[in-house]
Amino acid sequence: MIQFSEKSLNEVQKIFARYPEGKQKSALLPVLHLAQEEFGGWLDVPVMDYVAELLGITPIEVYEVATFYSMYNMKPVGKFVFEVCQTGPCMLRGSDDIINYIKSKLGISVGETTPDGLFTLKVVECLGACGYAPMMQLGKHFREHLTPEKVDSIIEECRSFSAINN
């Protein structure tokens, strides 16, 4: 059965308190972020149904929102998701080369996950780091001024993080 941890349930209550009485649907986006974090990095249908129940709304209200926003994953992803920006300002500073480098280094195409389940490569549109291009989002943070060497060290960092935490 799907159930948030005690900590997340407390967090949900805190989120509810931000809105006036009866406007709890507003909590949907923040609660989906929590759910994605807690239930494996993506939103499976039972997870979305659970969120609907928690908020007292119909499942379709959750599905239509989850599929609209690009940060919610509708299928499983690797442990580390490289989201590389490819919009104009990043392109001017060589994001195409960075994307190609990651592809060859990890042996995957855009949208794929490495067989060991560690890395997923996604391309995204402008993340608001144009002055620090090329860049990618990795988890909560941005990795900026990317070069092939920097990509190598990020991959190493992820591998050793994963080895320590397994």
Place this chain on the structure above:
Amino acid sequence: MSTKLLLDKANIEGIRFYKAYRENGGYAAVEKAFKMTPTEIVEEVKKSGLRGRGGAGFPTGMKWSFLAKPEGVPRYLVCNADESEPGTFKDRYLMEFLPHLLIEGLIISSFALGSNRTYIYIRGEYAWIPDILEHAIEEAKQNGWLGKNILGTGFDCEIYVQRGAGAYICGEETALIESLEGKRGNPRIKPPFPAIKGLWESPTVVNNVETLAAIVPIFNIGGEEYAKIGVGKSTGTKLISACGNINKPGVYEIDMTISVEEFVYSDEYCGGIPNGKRLKACIPGGSSVPILPANLLFKTAKGETRLMNYESLSDGGFATGSMMGSGGFIVLDEDQCIVRHTLTLARFYHHESCGQCSPCREGTGWMKRVLYNLEYGKGKLSDIDLLWDIQRRIEGNTICPLGDAAAWPVAAAIRHFRDEFEWHVLNPEESQVRNFGLAHYADAREVMV
């Protein structure tokens, strides 16, 4: 000499935290404003001439004065921190390094508008910033600037941070409100405007981060003094986020009297183009505004020096001018391909179209596919006219401005760089191995001497 009103304290150690912020004059503007009535505050903002810094440039004081005030109905202020316009990263800088400046501006603005619950809607990708903002809010609360009965005025206010989840469209104020209500970011049909029916059907004002931060210096120095900075209807200072092919990308505060040329070449700002390359083109106000070739960037079509302000950047209309927009300043050097660059922008708008209106939903994808063919040597000359036709049929035919924002970059690229598009068609193989280059879009600096 440049006037700094927003970033003047950015380099003070610990300014991100309450102690240093307060010791350096922080929250003095709240003290001043709370001695005034809400109506007087709105008048002061009107006097300052402050215009919305998100892109539209609408006078802030006027926007505030439109807010409906029916008895017994709550009113809301929402801070638009959904910064997503390619080339724009100024609000991120403010929130990351000067969170108390935004919170201080929000307190004054909430008081003026009567908003007891104020929301900061921040784009989901800025995932580390809500912690910074929430910490600043907590500090402000502990020191009596938020919560119940602030400064004994009887005014209660709480500020909450809400994260989006990846959608450019939520920067449009009615889409933002929908999203804040827990829905898809589909813009609403206006009227009713948010000032009458906004968040949860209540009167709502949505303002950009930089606009709300600018409220602080307005009350520190007074609206009239603020209006003396700058030129004409471009009062005060503006943050410009500069990126692309320049030596010093970053966020700069300018008073709106400096020339575009100075901004590009001065070491105080962009520091020129790297590797001795020449300037080819520039998008001065975020990806939606028209791109200008170098020869129209530094001088207007009338031969006047072009300045970094609302009026001068739009001098000549779309035929020979552009817009101030959000202040996202994107520079392209001589090695850049206009077709490829336009393709990335078309792809962006197609990705971000909410799909509500057919001209935008279908047109953005169509433009992307045609541009893809042109870029990859599979285009026809008639495709250029087709592109022109598609963009013309999107513009003005959609509920929200995303349609226009998608149409303008394509239109401007064809308007000014048509021969580069033609070259791609006529030289399909060559265009795959080299770029068109500078051709006759001479670097304006070289033309002048």
